[in-house]
Amino acid sequence: MKTRIIISVFVSAIVFPMSAQVTTPLPSQEGSGVDLSLSGDIVSSYIWRGQDLGSAAVQPMLGVEYKGLSLSAWGSYGLVNTADTKEFDLTLAYTIGGFNIGMTDYWFDRGGLDPEGRYFKYDTHGTNHVFEANIGYDFGVASVQWFTNFAGNDGINKDGKRAYSSYAEVVVPFKLSAIDWTATVGAVPFATSFYNGWTSGFAVTNVSLTATKDIKVTDTFSIPVFGQVVGNPCSQKAYLVFGFTLQP
DSSP states (O other): OOOHHHHHHHOOOOOOSSSOOOOEEEOOOTTTOEEEEEEEEEESSEEETTEEEESSEEEEEEEEEETTEEEEEEEEEESSOTTSOOEEEEEEEEEETTEEEEEEEEEESSSSSOTTOOTTOOOTTSOOEEEEEEEEEEOSSOEEEEEEEEEESOOBOTTSSBOOOEEEEEEEEEEETTEEEEEEEEEEOSOBSSSSSOBOSOEEEEEEEEEEEEEEOSSSOEEEEEEEEEEETTTTEEEEEEEEEEOO
């Protein structure tokens, strides 16, 4: 996930948790140039960057965008296991052409430095927030992203100091048999306790393939359905995820 309170209100990815986050623009004020988006994913399990973060979940998203500048709120709440961690993220991002930059404030109700899970607790050594910055570029045939934790409940490195835990990812979209596919390879470049419990150095943590298909319900309404196969070479784990998106 000082000026922490200001950052918390205005910054926050996603990315992104597994789910093919599909959003639909809502009607905006004519001539304002402001676009609103609202969606909700239902997933069979919550897999993020090759890590298992919980069982079946609902993951709502609300965002606003103006001339490349966007602010979005995203959450994840367990549907089956009440012990699953609740998550609430805020993301401030800017995109121009293929270039993007952003910051994310991740908050989890448990598993952090505050056993009471208080959202408005930002103490450096007592918060459940993790603050992450990212930068990337979309080349069309592929996109590259780099993420680094810069504050909050980050992991530690081999020396027991803040790891500034990072994650790099290459995403390649393509279309095959009228289905939209996305191939992803992600890796943790440095030693940290933040990912997979512990990575001692460079480690590939996410190799995934996602397929998305719109299921037509009526002439004006369809439901995007997606499936994902995820492998984590670092932890030697593999996952199969199914989900769908509800949107206006």
